[in-house]
Amino acid sequence: MVGSGAAPGSPAGEGPDSVRVPPRAQRLCTLLAGTAHAHPQRVAFVDPPHKPLWSGRPAITWTYAAAAEIVARLANGLRSWRLAPGSRIGIALPGSSESFLAYLAVEAAGHIPCLLPLSLDEEGLLAAVQQAALPAVITQTRFGPLALAERLCRVAVRYFGLRYLAAFGPDVPDGVISLDAMALDHAGGPFVPGPGGLISFTAGDPAHPVHRSGDALLAAIAVYLVTARVQPGDRILSLVPQSDLRGLVTGLGAALVAGAGLETLPVFEARSFADALGRPLPTRLVVPAALERNLAASRLPRTLEAIVLAHRAPGRLGPRTLASEAHRPVIDVVAFDETALLAGAREANDVALALTHPERAHLFSTLMALRRDPDGHLAFRGRACHAEPLQRDILIPETVDAWAPSPFAAGVEDDRTLAIRRA
Numbered sequence: 001m002v003g004s005g006a007a008p009g010s011p012a013g014e015g016p017d018s019v020r021v022p023p024r025a026q027r028l029c030t031l032l033a034g035t036a037h038a039h040p041q042r043v044a045f046v047d048p049p050h051k052p053l054w055s056g057r058p059a060i061t062w063t064y065a066a067a068a069e070i071v072a073r074l075a076n077g078l079r080s081w082r083l084a085p086g087s088r089i090g091i092a093l094p095g096s097s098e099s100f101l102a103y104l105a106v107e108a109a110g111h112i113p114c115l116l117p118l119s120l121d122e123e124g125l126l127a128a129v130q131q132a133a134l135p136a137v138i139t140q141t142r143f144g145p146l147a148l149a150e151r152l153c154r155v156a157v158r159y160f161g162l163r164y165l166a167a168f169g170p171d172v173p174d175g176v177i178s179l180d181a182m183a184l185d186h187a188g189g190p191f192v193p194g195p196g197g198l199i200s201f202t203a204g205d206p207a208h209p210v211h212r213s214g215d216a217l218l219a220a221i222a223v224y225l226v227t228a229r230v231q232p233g234d235r236i237l238s239l240v241p242q243s244d245l246r247g248l249v250t251g252l253g254a255a256l257v258a259g260a261g262l263e264t265l266p267v268f269e270a271r272s273f274a275d276a277l278g279r280p281l282p283t284r285l286v287v288p289a290a291l292e293r294n295l296a297a298s299r300l301p302r303t304l305e306a307i308v309l310a311h312r313a314p315g316r317l318g319p320r321t322l323a324s325e326a327h328r329p330v331i332d333v334v335a336f337d338e339t340a341l342l343a344g345a346r347e348a349n350d351v352a353l354a355l356t357h358p359e360r361a362h363l364f365s366t367l368m369a370l371r372r373d374p375d376g377h378l379a380f381r382g383r384a385c386h387a388e389p390l391q392r393d394i395l396i397p398e399t400v401d402a403w404a405p406s407p408f409a410a411g412v413e414d415d416r417t418l419a420i421r422r423a
Contacts, residue, residue, distance in 0.1 A: 026196075026214075026218060027107045027108075027194065027196035027214055028103070028104060028107060028196070028217075028252065028253065028256050029071060029075075029104040029105075029107040029108040029191055030191060031256040031257060032044070032064065032067060032068050032071065032104055032256055033068050033071075033191065035064045035256070035259045036063075036064040036065045036067070036068035039064060039232075039233075039259065040063060040064060040065035041063050041064075041065065042063060042064050042232075042233060042259065042261070043061060043062070043063060043064075043235075043261040044062045044063060044064045044066075044067045044100075044255070044261055044262070045060075045061075045062040045067060045097040045100055045101075045261070045262055045263070046061050046062070046097075046235075046261060046262070046263035046264075047059035047060050047061070047096050047097050047263075048096075048263075048264070048265050048266075048267075048269070048272050048276070049272060049275070050267070050269050050272050051096060054142075054143060054144045054266075054267045055094075055096070055140065055142055055143060056141070056142050056169075056170045056171075057096075057098070057140070057168065057169070057170070060097060062097055062101075067097075067100075067101060067104075069188055070101055070105075070183050071101055071104045071105045071108055072108065072188030072189055072190075072191070073182070073183045073184075073186045073187065073188050074101060074102070074105035074108075074109075074179065074182060074183055074186075075105045075106075075108035075109040075189075075191060075192075076109075076186040076187060076188060076189045077179075077182035077183075077185070077186045078105060078106065078109035078111070079109050079110070079192065080186075081136060081164050082163075083111065083135055083136065083164075085110045085111075085192075085194070086110065086111060086112060086194060086195050087111045087112070087135055087136070088111065088112050088114050088132055088133065088134050088135070088199060089106045089111050089112070089113060089114065089134065089135075089136045089137065089138060090114045090116045090128075090129060090132065090134040090136065090137035090138065091103055091106070091113050091114065091115055091116060091137070091138050091139075092116040092118060092125070092137055092138070092139040092148055092152065093118075093138065093139060093140055093168075094118055094140075094143045094266040094267075095241060095242035095243070095247070095251075095264050095266040096264060096266050098140060098168045098179075099242055100242075100252050100262070102138045102179075103252065106138070107191075107194060107196060108191040108192070108194075109192065109194070110192040110193060110194035111194060112194075112195060112196075112197055112198065112199060112211075113198050113199070114132050114134055114198070114199035114200075114209070115198060115199070115200045115201070115242075115243045115244060115248070116128055116129075116137070116201075116243070117201060117204040117241075117243045117244070118143065118146070118148075118241075118243065119204055120204070120206060122151050122154060122155060124206045125151065125152065125155050125206070126155045126158055126159060127206035127207060128201060128206035128209070129155055129159055129161075129162055130159055130161070131206060131207060131208075131209050131390070132199055132209045132390060133161060133392065134161070134162060135161060135162065135163050135164065136162070136163065136164035136165070136166070137152055137155075137162060137164075137165055137166075138166050138167070138179065139152055139165070139166075139167045139168075140167050140168040140169075141167050141168070141169055141170060141171055141172055141173070142170075142171075143266075144267065148167070149165070149167040149172065149173050149176050150173055152165055153165065153173055153175065153176065164177065165177065166178070166179050166182070167179060168180055195213070195214055196213070196214020196215075196217065196218075197211065197212050197213040197214040197215075197216070197217055198211075198212055198217060198245075198248065199211050199212075199390055200212070200243070200244050200245055200248075200338050201244070201338070202337045202338050203337060204243075204244070208389070209389070209390040210337075210338040210339075210387050210388065210389060210390060211387065211388055211389075211390045211391075212245065212338065212386065212387045213386060215383060215386075216383055216384065216385070216386035216387065217248075217249075217253065218253075218257070219367045219368070219382070219383035219384035219386075220245065220249050220253075220340075220341055220368075220384040220385075221249050221253040221254060221257050222257070222367060222384070223341070223343070223367050223368050223384045224249050224250065224253075224254060224333065224341055224343050225254060225257060225258060226343075227331055227333075227343040227344060227345055227349065228250070228254060228284065228306065228308060228331060228333075228343065229306075230254050230255070230258040230260050230284055231258060231260065231282070232258060232259035232260060233259065233260065233261070233282075234258065234260040234261070234282050234283070234284055234305070235260065235261045235262075235263060235281045235282065235283045235284070236250075236251060236254060236255050236260055236261065236262045236263070236283075236284050236286060237263045237264075237265075237276055237277065237283050237284070237285050237286070238250065238251045238262065238263070238264050238265075238285075238286040238287075239264075239265055239268060239273075239285075239286065239287045239288065239291070240286050240287065240288060240310045241266075242264065242266075244335070244338065245335060245338045245341065245387075246310055246312065246333070246335035246341060247310075249341055250286045250308060250310060250333060251264065251286065260284075263276060277300075277301060277304070278301055279303075280301075280303055281303060282303060282305050283301075283303055283304050283305060284304075284305055284306045284307075284308065285304055285306070285307050285308065286308040286310060287307070287308070287309065287310065288309075288310055289309040289310055289311040289315075289332070291309075292309055292320070292321055292322055293321050295307065295322060296321035296322050300328075302327075304328060305327070305328060306328060306329050306330075306331060307322060307328065307329075307330050307331065308331045308332075308333055308343075309322075309330065309331065309332050309333070310333055310335070311332060311333065311334040311335065312334070312335045313334055313335065313336045313337070313408050313420040314408060314419075314420050314421045314422050315419070315420060316418060316419045316420075317332065317334075317351065317352050317417060317418055317419065317420070318352075318418055320346070322346075323346060323347070324345055324346045324347045324348070329345040329346070329348070330345065330346045331343055331344065331345050331346075332344055332346065332350075332351045332352075333351075334351055334420065336378070336380070336406055336408055336420075337406075337407075338387050339380060339385055339387050339404070339406060340368065340380045340384065340385045340406070341384075342354065342355070342370065344361075349361060351417075352416050352417045352418065353416065353417075354370065355370070355372065355378070355410045355417035355420070356372070356410065356412050356415060356416055356417045357372075358370040358371055358372050366382065366383070367382050367383050367384045368380065368381070368382040368383070368384040368385055369381040369382050371403060372410055375409070376409035376410050376411065376412065376423070377405065377406075377408075377409045377423050378405075378406045378408050378409060378410060378420075379403045379404060379405045379406060380403070380404055380406060381401060381402065381403045381404065382401075385404060406423075407422055407423055408420050408421065408422060408423060409421055409422075409423040
């Protein structure tokens with residue numbers, strides 16, 4: 001077995017509604033290794049066929065075994081860098097397989113991944129790297145017209161704290177470490193212990209980095225899976241950017257906890273999307289909520305087992321054009337900055353009703369609880385909602401069962417929440 005993943009049949013915590021909550025010592029990289037040991041040929045990650053056009057890199061379908069081997073090799077290479085255990089390593093990648101391999105390798109090397117939004121320009125990247133105090137960043141040379149590695153080289157010139165810059169090729173600039181060569185040159189090895197968790201940015205703002213512990217990340221994924229019910233061997237097809245909590249929980253996190261496969265389209269192309277959706281595989285589609293009307297007007301395959309509409313507060317929860325069916329639930333998941341995700345299936349545990357009457361909602365008091373005050377203000381409590389502004393020294397907090405007010409309020413009309421606004 002590559003790494004230190006649990007062997008099949010290892011004990012796991014049990015959460016509400018029989019959801020499997022990984023033990024607190026688990027990280028996403030160890031879940032990858034565990035499935036690689038039990039089901040080595042199961043598909044883990046799938047690249048879109050048009051990937052060479054916008055990255056210069058081949059489109060690859062990764063099994064769990066192959067992904068675990070490359071993660072172990074990359075992690076071994078990262079450990080050769082002179083970084084203290086638990087250092088923060090930035091990931092500036094578009095959400096294809098390299099993004100997932102890099103994230104997991106950072107974890108497996110005992111460090112903390114920091115998700116850098118690709119929407120940031122050079123000034124924004126500089127601010128994000130400085131605010132998060134990143135000594136290293138992983139990227140790739142090209143993403144469409146963007147020369148990502150060259151842009152980060154200019155950031156490194158302006159911020160001397162950025163000591164290591166590594167990129168997937170082709171044509172890696174001088175002074176940048178080639179991750180393709182690293183994967184070839186290094187042997188795999190055991191994953192080292194680490195804190196897990198991640199750093200992300202509230203609303204993509206480089207001035208507001210947020211830290212979430214590994215325990216809080218796994219709790220957020222477990223709460224989401226109570227509703228999403230992703231099964232081992234399923235395919236998650238996601239159009240949601242993988243650069244924040246919303247994308248990570250509904251994509252990589254859900255796939256690895258459930259033992260499913262993850263296919264992404266970082267650059268949307270209609271033919272590739274239609275071909276991917278039409279493949280005869282049990283599929284759970286995750287899309288930005290703005291695409292609901294487009295999906296309602298489309299002929300959807302019978303193999304599509306669920307549609308997840310990803311919202312971001314503030315915003316409206318309608319108008320609705322899709323309805324849950326017996327064989328295909330429609331699930332709304334709402335991100336409240338980087339603090340909490342609230343998911344619910346329409347005609348079941350609907351988020352619009354949960355936000356209006358949290359006391360009637362099927363929430364999970366040990367992992368996540370929601371409160372709406374008389375003035376509409378929302379507050380969260382529980383392990384799945386623990387996220388704090390990033391400090392220079394990361395301390396893993398003890399779980400405190402206290403209500404944390406949010407900057408959001410529910411706008412109720414006809415006894416139903418139709419909009420979420422900033423309070």
